[in-house]
Amino acid sequence: MKNLAFTALAASLLVSTSAMAGPGYLAATEGFDYPANTSIVGQNGGTGWSSAWQSGLTTAPQVVSNQGNTALQLSSNSDNAAYRSLSAAVTGEVLIKFVFSYSGVLGDNDFLGLWFGSSAGPNIGLKANCGTGACINDAFARTSGSTTQMLLNSNLQADTSYVLFGHLYKANGSNTYNRFDAWLNPSSAEMSNLTNPDASSSGVTSMNSFSVLGFRTDNIDGGTTVRVDDIEVSVVPEPSSVALLGISMLALCGLRRRRQK
Numbered sequence: 410m411k412n413l414a415f416t417a418l419a420a421s422l423l424v425s426t427s428a429m430a431g432p433g434y435l436a437a438t439e440g441f442d443y444p445a446n447t448s449i450v451g452q453n454g455g456t457g458w459s460s461a462w463q464s465g466l467t468t469a470p471q472v473v474s475n476q477g478n479t480a481l482q483l484s485s486n487s488d489n490a491a492y493r494s495l496s497a498a499v500t501g502e503v504l505i506k507f508v509f510s511y512s513g514v515l516g517d518n519d520f521l522g523l524w525f526g527s528s529a530g531p532n533i534g535l536k537a538n539c540g541t542g543a544c545i546n547d548a549f550a551r552t553s554g555s556t557t558q559m560l561l562n563s564n565l566q567a568d569t570s571y572v573l574f575g576h577l578y579k580a581n582g583s584n585t586y587n588r589f590d591a592w593l594n595p596s597s598a599e600m601s602n603l604t605n606p607d608a609s610s611s612g613v614t615s616m617n618s619f620s621v622l623g624f625r626t627d628n629i630d631g632g633t634t635v636r637v638d639d640i641e642v643s644v645v646p647e648p649s650s651v652a653l654l655g656i657s658m659l660a661l662c663g664l665r666r667r668r669q670k
Contacts (some may be wrong), residue, residue, distance in 0.1 A: 433504055433645035437495055437622075440639055441481050443472045449481055449491050457642065459496040459620075465489030473636065475510075476570065480638035483521060483626050488528035492623025495642070500618040502578040502645035505533065506600075510570045513633035517542040520627040521635045522549075525577060526619035529554065531589050533575045534624075535565070535635060549608070550575055550591035556612030560593045563607065576603050578645075585617045 437457025443449075450469045453461040464470060465487045473482040483490050507523065515537035522532035536549040539559050548563035548571070565571060574595045580588040590606035592599055599605055622642070629635060 433502065433643040435641060436497075436499070436503075436644045437642040438640065439493075441472050441479050441637075443479060445472060445474045445479055447472050455640075457496050458493055460494040462491055462493050463489075464491050475636050475638065478638060480508075480636040481624075482634050482636045483624060484629055484634040486626045486629055488625045490624045490626045492621055494621050495619075498618045498620040499642075499644055502576065504600075504643040504645065505575045505577070505641070506572065506643075507640045508570055508572055508638045509535070509635060510568060511535065511565070511633060511635045512568055513631065514567070515547065515565070515633065516628065516631070518628050519633055520625070521629065521637075522625045523573075523637075523640075524623050524625055525586075526616050526621060528623065528625040530614065530616050530619065531577050531586060532625065533573055533589065533591055548573060548591070548593050550589045551610045552577075552587060552589050552612040553614050556610045558591075558608040558610040560591055560607040563593050574600055576606070579617075580611070583613075586614050587611060 437455065439455035439458075442454055443452050448469045448471055449462045450464050451461045452472070466485050468485065470481055470483045470485070470491050472479050475482075481491060503525070505523065509521070517538045518540040519537040520535060522528070522534040522536075525531045531552050533550045535547055536557065536559070537547045538544065539546055540557070544559065545564040546559040546561065547565040548560040549557050550560070551557040572594050574592040576590040577586055578588050579586055589610040590603065591608045591610075593607050624637070626635070
């Protein structure tokens with residue numbers, strides 16, 4: 410009876426993990442739980458990172474008090490305003506979620522992008538008024554610099570917290586990342602099933618893996634500040650890894666049965 414139960418468990422695990430397409434597993438987190446009014450440089454909390462935070466700014470961004478918590482505040486401009494290395498390189502589908510808000514008055518193309526790999530890689534974040542003033546949407550996703558897509562209904566308001574959620578992946582058999590779907594304040598169902606994105610950016614990149622995340626800021630001036638909190642990076646297992654896990658479980662089941670004969 411125990412052998413039958415173990416076999417059923419292994420088979421169930423194989424089916425359930427093979428079907429997993431939404432949340433994946435949590436690979437890295439950062440809640441910026443550091444003392445307020447301190448530099449982000451050298452801070453080493455959270456999980457899933459191989460290094461502390463660094464910054465390309467002469468005066469690095471600070472951790473500040475924010476609505477009862479602490480958050481990373483950015484108010485100066487750099488392609489590498491703040492960045493950090495993951496503990497392992499990511500090659501497959503990745504999900505990103507973070508909370509952000511701003512204070513002040515947004516001008517055209519006030520910009521904060523969370524980037525993957527480098528500041529020229531895929532980005533998701535704030536790009537005020539479609540960048541040019543052509544529309545009132547303020548949130549964007551892009552696979553590369555020429556493939557920016559604005560999120561629908563993203564006319565953001567000052568001092569209001571928003572959740573940005575993105576799904577970066579290699580579509581249609583591509584060996585490099587070429588699709589970035591994004592949601593503003595997504596529902597639980599949208600995050601679980603990856604349905605109804607507010608924007609989908611498609612464009613060829615040369616990036617087939619990444620191990621660094623960072624923030625690029627531009628045109629953040631005139632008293633405008635942007636705050637970021639509660640970063641979560643999840644990885645969707647590749648089919649080969651999932652199949653190997655299931656096969657390993659079944660092999661263990663067979664070994665257990667042989668030993669008990």
